Amino acid sequence: VVKKVGKRIFLKGKNPADKNIRSWTLYQKNGDSWKLIKIINADTVQVAVETGIYALCAVSIMAVESVGVFIEIAS
Structure with missing residues (x-):
């Protein structure tokens, strides 16, 4: 869920039910490349995020990163 509070923008979610997820990685598209x-x-x-294109990936307890879910935040 994308939520705007004042001038700030937040990506908001729930704690994963899958206990094999240890973290998330958030990438931002910068031209033709992605930056962690x-x-x-x-x-x-x-x-908190700014306007831009993002990819959010799950990282398992075995350090395997999932394919990203793409999110575009517009002003």
């Missing part, structure tokens, strides 16, 4: 901008603890349910 945050490694997020699995217990975190909200992260």
Whole structure:
């Protein structure tokens, strides 16, 4: 869920039911490439972002990263 509070934008979710997820990685598209901008603890349910295109990936307890879910945040 994308939530705007004042001038700030947040990606908000629920704690995963799957205990095999240890963290999330958040990438931001920069031209033709992707930049890792945050490694997020699995217990975190909200992260502040700016406008842009993002990919959110799950990281398992075995350090295997999932394919990203793409999110575009417009102003």
